[in-house]
Amino acid sequence: xxxxxxxxxxxxxxxxxxxxxxxxxxxxxxxxxxxxxxxxxxxxxxxxxxxxxxxxxxxxxxxxxxxxxxxxxxxxxxxxxxxxxxxxxxxxxxxxxxxxxxxxxxxxxxxxxxxxxxxxxxxxxxxxxxxxxxxxxxxxxxxxxxxxxxxxxxxxx
Amino acid sequence: xxxxxxxxxxxxxxxxxxxxxxxxxxxxxxxxxxxxxxxxxxxxxxxxxxxxxxxxxxxxxxxxxxxxxxxxxxxxxxxxxxxxxxxxxxxxxxxxxxxxxxxxxxxxxxxxxxxxxxxxxxxxxxxxxxxxxxxxxxxxxxxxxxxxxxxxxxxxxxxxxxxxxxxxxxxxxxxxxxxxxxxxxxxxxxxxxxxxxxxxxxxxxxxxxxxxxxxxxxxxx
Numbered sequence: 299x300x301x302x303x304x305x306x307x308x309x310x311x312x313x314x315x316x317x318x319x320x321x322x323x324x325x326x327x328x329x330x331x332x333x334x335x336x337x338x339x340x341x342x343x344x345x346x347x348x349x350x351x352x353x354x355x356x357x358x359x360x361x362x363x364x365x366x367x368x369x370x371x372x373x374x375x376x377x378x379x380x381x382x383x384x385x386x387x388x389x390x391x392x393x394x395x396x397x398x399x400x401x402x403x404x405x406x407x408x409x410x411x412x413x414x415x416x417x418x419x420x421x422x423x424x425x426x427x428x429x430x431x432x433x434x435x436x437x438x439x440x441x442x443x444x445x446x447x448x449x450x451x452x453x454x455x
Numbered sequence: 456x457x458x459x460x461x462x463x464x465x466x467x468x469x470x471x472x473x474x475x476x477x478x479x480x481x482x483x484x485x486x487x488x489x490x491x492x493x494x495x496x497x498x499x500x501x502x503x504x505x506x507x508x509x510x511x512x513x514x515x516x517x518x519x520x521x522x523x524x525x526x527x528x529x530x531x532x533x534x535x536x537x538x539x540x541x542x543x544x545x546x547x548x549x550x551x552x553x554x555x556x557x558x559x560x561x562x563x564x565x566x567x568x569x570x571x572x573x574x575x576x577x578x579x580x581x582x583x584x585x586x587x588x589x590x591x592x593x594x595x596x597x598x599x600x601x602x603x604x605x606x607x608x609x610x611x612x613x614x615x616x617x618x619x620x621x622x623x624x625x626x627x628x629x630x631x632x633x634x635x636x637x638x639x640x641x642x643x644x645x646x647x648x649x650x651x652x653x654x655x656x657x658x659x660x661x662x663x664x665x666x667x668x669x670x671x672x673x674x675x676x
Contacts, residue, residue: 361576363576363577364576365573365574365575365576366501366512366515366573366576367499367500367501367502367545367573368502369541369542369543369545369573369574370541370542370543371536371539371540371541371542371574372539372540373538373539373540374538377538377648389542395507399502399507399508399509399612400500400502400509401611402543403542403543408542411542412540412542415540418540
């Protein structure tokens with residue numbers, strides 16, 4: 299196997315605006331599998347267009363160290379950059395298995411939600427205690443993914 | 456009312472903390488003297504690292520620097536971060552406490568205290584400020600049954616506990632607390648954008664109790 303690049307590598311989705319920081323091969327494969335699954339839906343392709351058009355770089359990273367319990371989040375790379383030119387999605391698909399031990403969401407749904415956050419307003423613009431609602435795009439994705447066959451699992455070389 | 460109890464909305468919290476080695480131990484009792492059942496926050500949902508089995512962690516604690524240089528700690532809903540958007544709000548699992556009933560439990564917290572939240576991993580040591588707190592406010596959160604469209608769903612992996620959902624789960628929670636003055640008790644304060652504003656209703660003003668242990672004084676001292 300080739301050595302992994304040390305820097306975040308762009309993926310084809312979202313016109314190269316989406317990057318994955320390679321923590322390890324399994325992590326990178328699992329993130330790409332989620333990207334592939336999202337891209338198989340029209341709601342997912344629409345979201346990738348939003349990422350491309352937002353003009354931001356979106357980098358996916360593994361939580362290091364992880365939180366307890368596992369979680370995922372989106373934040374600006376530079377908290378003082380009001381235009382949030384780079385957003386970071388912190389999640390590990392391995393934390394969101396199916397079936398989920400805590401009854402939580404599948405990893406592709408977690409990534410979809412974080413991508414929506416990455417193209418939305420930067421954090422801090424709303425009441426921090428307001429509780430999240432399911433967006434129309436997420437609702438469309440959830441309906442569509444459940445009728446779209448899951449892409450074949452990537453195999454390790 | 457006894458000096459070491461706090462009663463509000465029919466909920467009474469009694470605690471006689473002590474220090475054992477490098478741990479503050481909070482044995483506590485929650486009594487429901489109100490007319491309605493309540494759901495008392497008791498554990499955080501967790502995953503065993505090796506087996507990935509779900510479990511309820513009844514020793515998970517939230518610690519943060521509160522008002523008047525007190526350390527606020529206990530089992531309550533941690534403030535949501537303001538610098539990031541979170542995938543899954545972390546809401547404690549709750550024990551059902553019928554009207555007229557009580558239960559006892561125990562929470563052990565290692566010292567020195569360090570600001571802790573399920574939304575943040577620990578920082579490297581150099582990214583904390585060490586300060587001396589004037590008191591410890593031991594806090595337990597709860598919801599009143601039937602309020603704000605509340606639903607309580609049994610937890611599959613921990614049959615005595617419930618997942619509680621309301622129209623505004625954090626905002627409709629209440630907290631009961633008890634304050635213990637301290638001396639020479641250190642808190643490691645995070646220097647990142649750690650949130651410290653707890654949502655929900657404080658139905659009890661913190662009142663002095665006593666915490667007799669090294670570095671902690673009784674209110675009469």
